[in-house]
Amino acid sequence: MKTRIRAAALAFLACSFGYYFVHILLSDDMFAWAGWQMALPIIAITLVPFAFAFTGDSILSALTGANSSEFRNGLIGIGTVESFRHTGVTLNDQPQVRIEFRVEGADGKTFGSHAKMIVPLTELALLRPGVVLPVRYLPGRTDRVEVDLSGDASAAQQAMNAAMIRKGFTTPAKLEIAERGIPAQAVVRSLSVPGEIRDGHTRLDLILLVTRPDGSTFETHTEKFLPPAGVSQVQIGRVVQVRYLPENEQEVVLVLAANATTQ
Known part of the structure; x- marks a missing residue:
């Protein structure tokens, strides 16, 4: 979904400018540049940043309640919160935060990573160093993770149990x-x-x-x-x-x- 929305926004931007310049070049009117066609590039320039902002993984996850397609089938690890900070982005007055994690993967190896997510104000106080959350990660790209939103409590518990046995x-x-x-x-x-x-x-x-x-x-x-x-x-x-x-x-x-x- 994210890729399609961004591609559509960029295509609209390119077509808007293309149509606008072709209209000017083919028109005999010296004021052709000031026609209604000028509104198309303006709309496109305004639309593209919004399209990219609102298709960020954390924004889409907040709107859909699910992990992004990239991480949806990722491995489940155990993430311990080390710190977090506000990114300055909000969605419906709910802040986006960047969470620094120490993650224990399914193979027992640990790595540092981070996730961005929209956190309701009522739950922000629960986010503190030491809190343990199930996360989804990609083995070859461990610099970024997503907090698991699948609702599969059994999978998260199995990952937690395996980590506890190892330790x-x-x-x-x-x-x-x-x-x-x-x-x-x-x-x-x-x-x-x-x-x-x-x-x-x-x-x-x-x-x-x-x-x-x-x-x-x-x-x-x-x-x-x-x-x-x-x-x-x-x-x-x-x-x-x-x-x-x-x-x-x-x-x-x-x-x-x-x-x-x-x-």
Whole structure:
């Protein structure tokens, strides 16, 4: 769509000027240059910048709610926001921002990249360093990515799970519990920090008092690696969401709030 719109705008520009100059050359009227034909190049000159501006990938994505055709089938990576800034462009009073990412690709390799997107004012405060977002990228052109707008939560979760396994934050067995386990609530009874850090995630040793669906309780110990944003959610006395399998109550997984890691 972007290419067709821009090509049409440039073709209109060329035809407008061509028709205007041919009209002047073939006319016997000394004021032929001032005829209505002069309006065509003026309109074209005005139209072309708008066509290019409003067919920018971030603008089209905001209007269509989908990724650009170039990135629609790109690989899914895990992008961690490092910084962002306003570009000065707005769409319906919503700002366009340039986001600097550190991206972990499907192969586990990391690279720096950036994306431009329109962010609603109500969501701008949620965009901060450390936030993790699924992104689409092209293996041969990793300087630019797009935030994944496909709505395919399962694909994004699979990419996140694969990254967590590679880093040693979780295991396939724990992911199975997260998928099949019984949802329950637990209270954090104790918390200790051994001091081990992996990829910016801190190891926490927790003792949880879990409430079964029938109201009875059991106590379990678990070790978790959490990003800085997730540590505040597991302080002593906090009620947390967990999942567990009835046949193995000593193994539980935490289900944390949005943009904190599920383990």
